[in-house]
Amino acid sequence: MPAARREGVTVFLTGLSGAGKSTIADALVAELEAGGRPVTVLDGDVVRTHLSSELSFSRADRDLNIRRIGFVAGEVVRHGGTVVVAAIAPYESAREEARALVERHGRFVLVHLSTPLEVCEGRDVKGLYARARAGQLTGFTGVDDPYEPPVRAELVIDTSTTPLAESVARIRAAVDGRPAPVG
Ligand SMILES: Nc1ncnc2c1ncn2[C@@H]1O[C@H](COP(=O)(O)OS(=O)(=O)O)[C@@H](OP(=O)(O)O)[C@H]1O
Ligand SMILES: Nc1ncnc2c1ncn2[C@@H]1O[C@H](COP(=O)(O)OP(=O)(O)O)[C@@H](O)[C@H]1O
Structure with a gap:
């Protein structure tokens, strides 16, 4: 008899540029893979150089x-896989569409990185906030483009007050269906 297959799951990290999506995704993926769980990573930056290379940052293109991303995640989850998405995904309706595409086949864990704009802007990892404030970049999320906070996120994490290891532990607990660790 074939071995029972693990249910597929997608962890979807959403939040402003600089909120910590890629940093948490990298650490989470390293831990999941070290624990014997191969992961498909769909990071906004990387997806936009391959799958979505022709898209702009208009609402329709976002x-x-x-x-x-939701479709690809759903296909991986359909076969019992684990997916980590890291994308700004500023619109509620699009995130809910992605949820529906995944939940046909498995679990969807939406993680809202609620790191305040001032902190993200202070980090300005890529210098994009400075460019947006200088008017050299228009339609930048949080500056002159909206971010709709999720109505129903499985987890809400502010990385200005939550250490990286704690964020990863909380997400892993949600992935494994365990209560979040204390502290
Ligand atoms: N106008 C504008 N608004 C927001 N972000 C911008 C923009 N132009 C370029 N970038 C860079 O693109 C990265 C976000 O891509 P995403 O695919 O995650 O965005 S979206 O979900 O389609 O809204 C984002 O990456 P992160 O900083 O890692 O979030 C930016 O580096
Ligand atoms: N507790 C924390 N969790 C995650 N990132 C943090 C934290 N504290 C500081 N940072 C820093 O914030 C930045 C987040 O950048 P990044 O992960 O690229 O964000 P995003 O992918 O959301 O644009 C990194 O430079 C990271 O080192």
Whole structure:
């Protein structure tokens, strides 16, 4: 008889640029893979150089980008896989569409990185906030483009007050269906 297969799961990290999506995704993926769970990573930056290379940052293109990510995540989850998405995904309706595409086949864990704009801007990892404030970049999320906070996130984490290891532990607990560790 074939071995029972693990249910597929997608962890979807959403939040402003600089909120900590890629940093948490990297640490989470390293831990999951060290524990014998191969992971498909769909990071916004990388997806936009391959799957969504023709897309702009208009609302319609952002929605299409997230729909594509949701579709790919759903296909991986359908076969029992684990997916970690790291994308700004600023619109509620697109995130819910991605949730529906995944939940047909398995679990969806939405993690809202609620790190305040001032902190993200202070980090300005890529210098994009400075460019947006200088008017050299328009339609930048949080500056002159909206971010709709999720209505129903499985986890809400502010990385200005939550150490990286704690964020990863909380997400792993949610992935494993355990209560979050204390502290
Ligand atoms: N106008 C504008 N608004 C927001 N972000 C911008 C923009 N232009 C370029 N970038 C860079 O693109 C990265 C976000 O891509 P995403 O695919 O995650 O965005 S979205 O979900 O489709 O809204 C984002 O990466 P992160 O900083 O890692 O979030 C930015 O580096
Ligand atoms: N507790 C924390 N959790 C995650 N990132 C943190 C934390 N404290 C500081 N940072 C820093 O914040 C930055 C987040 O950048 P990044 O992960 O690229 O964000 P995003 O992918 O959301 O744009 C990194 O330079 C990271 O080292």
